Amino acid sequence: MNGYLCLQDGTTFKGKASESFNKPIQGEIVFFTGMTGYQEVLTDPSYKGQIVVFTYPLIGNYGINQTDGESDEIQVSGVIMFQCEENPSHFQSCQSLGDYLNENHVPFLTGVDTREVTKAIRAEGTQQAAISTKPDYIFQTADSHQIDKVKGESITTYGEEGEMHVALIDFGWKRSILNALLEHNLRVSVVPFSELETLDQLEPDAVVLSNGPGDPKDTTDSLPFIKNVLDKYPSFGICMGHQVIALAYGADTTKLTFGHRGANHPVKDVITGKVFLSSQNHNYVVKEESLENTPLVKRFYNVNDGSVEGLMHDSKLILSAQFHPEAHPGPKDAEWLFHDFIKLVKKKGVKAHVS
Numbered sequence: 001m002n003g004y005l006c007l008q009d010g011t012t013f014k015g016k017a018s019e020s021f022n023k024p025i026q027g028e029i030v031f032f033t034g035m036t037g038y039q040e041v042l043t044d045p046s047y048k049g050q051i052v053v054f055t056y057p058l059i060g061n062y063g064i065n066q067t068d069g070e071s072d073e074i075q076v077s078g079v080i081m082f083q084c085e086e087n088p089s090h091f092q093s094c095q096s097l098g099d100y101l102n103e104n105h106v107p108f109l110t111g112v113d114t115r116e117v118t119k120a121i122r123a124e125g126t127q128q129a130a131i132s133t134k135p136d137y138i139f140q141t142a143d144s145h146q147i148d149k150v151k152g153e154s155i156t157t158y159g160e161e162g163e164m165h166v167a168l169i170d171f172g173w174k175r176s177i178l179n180a181l182l183e184h185n186l187r188v189s190v191v192p193f194s195e196l197e198t199l200d201q202l203e204p205d206a207v208v209l210s211n212g213p214g215d216p217k218d219t220t221d222s223l224p225f226i227k228n229v230l231d232k233y234p235s236f237g238i239c240m241g242h243q244v245i246a247l248a249y250g251a252d253t254t255k256l257t258f259g260h261r262g263a264n265h266p267v268k269d270v271i272t273g274k275v276f277l278s279s280q281n282h283n284y285v286v287k288e289e290s291l292e293n294t295p296l297v298k299r300f301y302n303v304n305d306g307s308v309e310g311l312m313h314d315s316k317l318i319l320s321a322q323f324h325p326e327a328h329p330g331p332k333d334a335e336w337l338f339h340d341f342i343k344l345v346k347k348k349g350v351k352a353h354v355s
């Protein structure tokens with residue numbers, strides 16, 4: 001059966017609709033440029049409600065395994081591919097990508113010129129799109145507040161034997177962030193951001209603010225509370241967590257034209273002068289000029305477009321990254337950030353910089 005990808009600007013692409021596809025779906029369309037990492041992308045809560053275009057032409061060749069999920073379910077609303085491999089080959093593969101998507105009723109199109117779609121998104125920007133049986137889809141009001149769809153209900157603690165206690169504030173956390181913290185022998189309590197009043201009772205040694213879907217300003221009501229937390233505990237923000245730290249201290253965020261999603265985004269560390277490759281998945285960025293009257297300073301920036309990629313507090317142990325030091329998917333070149341942050345927390349450091 002034919003299926004259509006309809007962009008809100010009127011552009012339409014024809015493809016082959018997946019087996020389980022029976023009703024149109026609408027979502028924000030974004031593109032991911034990595035050659036691998038599709039399972040992590042599909043299950044990352046930051047992608048909640050989005051339609052993901054994989055620019056690499058062959059997706060699914062190593063199948064789906066039991067370990068690479070970033071959460072227990074598929075979070076994207078739809079997938080656009082050129083070719084979805086039906087016969088995966090990998091010793092850990094337990095299912096093909098197509099079967100995985102069909103079984104979970106996530107619609108996808110194949111046979112679409114994904115590079116052409118990407119060019120259209122780059123030209124007109126991230127926008128609403130639909131996977132539909134007809135080329136003339138009528139757009140509905142876009143879904144907002146994706147964060148409400150991924151938030152956890154209660155506090156859960158992992159790594160009971162850990163030597164220090166970290167509260168991971170949950171805006172839609174990726175499993176790899178938890179794993180990176182557990183690898184450092186920490187006890188980690190995942191705290192839904194709506195449960196922040198109980199954070200003090202946990203007596204954490206430090207706080208990590210997680211990734212999450214949608215507009216960071218969806219957390220506006222919680223910002224005064226988050227600022228209290230930041231003022232009190234050494235803190236490390238990742239992606240949405242980084243944006244929330246900026247907002248809490250009075251800086252501002254804005255939406256990029258088409259975001260950064262992929263496994264090879266070059267970032268420069270202002271302090272060391274080093275450039276490293278990073279895994280990224282975001283639409284929003286902190287506005288550099290809005291940092292002016294805040295205690296935050298730019299620590300990292302994107303080598304391609306100069307946008308802010310991370311912050312430090314000028315007198316507190318607060319560090320943040322717009323990219324993903326936990327990787328999954330993508331390079332682990334930035335995992336030293338966890339190491340540095342934890343080392344500073346242990347030393348009772350007062351600034352987010354190891355000299």
Ligand SMILES: NC(=O)CC[C@H](N)C(=O)O
Pocket residue numbers: 046210211212213214215216238239240241281282283284285
């Ligand atoms: N991965 C993330 O945490 C993404 C943050 C935010 N939703 C953005 O798109 O910019």
